[in-house]
Amino acid sequence: MQSIIVNKLKTKGYRLTVARKAIINIFESNNKPISAEQVNDILIEDSIYINKSTLYREIDFLVIQNLLKPIQLQEKTKRYELVHLHHHHHLICQKCNKIEDFEIKNCIDDVLTKVTSDHNFLISDHILDIYGICSQCQIKKEV
Amino acid sequence: MQSIIVNKLKTKGYRLTVARKAIINIFESNNKPISAEQVNDILIEDSIYINKSTLYREIDFLVIQNLLKPIQLQEKTKRYELVHLHHHHHLICQKCNKIEDFEIKNCIDDVLTKVTSDHNFLISDHILDIYGICSQCQIKKEV
DNA sequence: CTGGATGCAAACTCTTTGCACGGAG
DNA sequence: CTCCGTGCAAAGAGTTTGCATCCAG
Numbered sequence A, B: 001m002q003s004i005i006v007n008k009l010k011t012k013g014y015r016l017t018v019a020r021k022a023i024i025n026i027f028e029s030n031n032k033p034i035s036a037e038q039v040n041d042i043l044i045e046d047s048i049y050i051n052k053s054t055l056y057r058e059i060d061f062l063v064i065q066n067l068l069k070p071i072q073l074q075e076k077t078k079r080y081e082l083v084h085l086h087h088h089h090h091l092i093c094q095k096c097n098k099i100e101d102f103e104i105k106n107c108i109d110d111v112l113t114k115v116t117s118d119h120n121f122l123i124s125d126h127i128l129d130i131y132g133i134c135s136q137c138q139i140k141k142e143v
Numbered sequence C: 001c002t003g004g005a006t007g008c009a010a011a012c013t014c015t016t017t018g019c020a021c022g023g024a025g
Numbered sequence D: 001c002t003c004c005g006t007g008c009a010a011a012g013a014g015t016t017t018g019c020a021t022c023c024a025g
Helices: A004-011 A018-029 A036-045 A052-064 A109-119 A135-139 B004-012 B018-029 B036-045 B052-064 B109-119 B135-139
Strands: A068-071 A079-082 A089-093 A099-102 A122-133 B068-071 B079-082 B089-093 B099-102 B122-133
Touching (some): A004 A018, A018 A036, A018 A052, A036 A052, B004 B018, B018 B052, B018 B079, B052 B068
Antiparallel strands (some): A068 A079
16 A cells, blocks of 8 residues: 555554554545545445444544544534645535535635734634535436 | 514514523624523523523524524534624634634635636535634733 | 423434553554 | 554533423413
């Protein structure tokens, strides 16, 4: 396995157990925000059975290692995605729940600069999530 | 009580109980996102004791009546705020947890338009929340 | 009076923790 | 061998629900 994450953990001397490798693999092969529940479902599909405590602990571990980033959308459960180099945002389809990423380079900087000066606010991060209907669901007939 | 919300509910024939009026009053006099827990704390400060079930049911009721809007920030608990006429965003201070509102008129429309065309995405709503340090906390000495 | 609103207890979802055991290095 | 990682059970936070009772209109 030539995963960057796996190599990082190996270098740091952490063990590579079946659970850890399986969970990392899920995030690496599904490049989108996934909930703990969804990770568990995928594991079961792959006939890998991991205790929920282990799953949550493993996800926490990967967050602490700065390999996963927690994402709280407008829903109950938290999701996680691989830590990306580029800051990006999400398009959430309210019909099929698919989540697409999108990047906007400098477009939003004006807004952030304005806020900084208007409110004298020192920005450290921002969330921009867009909700609506994705292209595929627009085509589909109403159910 | 000349509250718009109270009048709306009265018109629709809903009862105006002590609990209902107290909860509405809290949202009207604190114009910011508040969690159920915080509502409860304020009620207790005012020596008004309401069962948690009632509190959650009442909040749900106000959401269904389209008078309160649920807000999920990057935290565990949901918050609620009065439904505003103007779309607005939040500045969340990571030191004192204060939440300020801010409005941006057309600045963000370019971004939304671009996303719509690039991804053929039909936008119905968007969230823009900014995290950082508010002006007051920047002045305060480090603890 | 009467049905919408309430309190209580219990359940439910998602997540965390303590502890003893197990397996990767 | 040694601990890091695991499973199990139990607890914890936040929220919801069923049911009998209450009270605003």
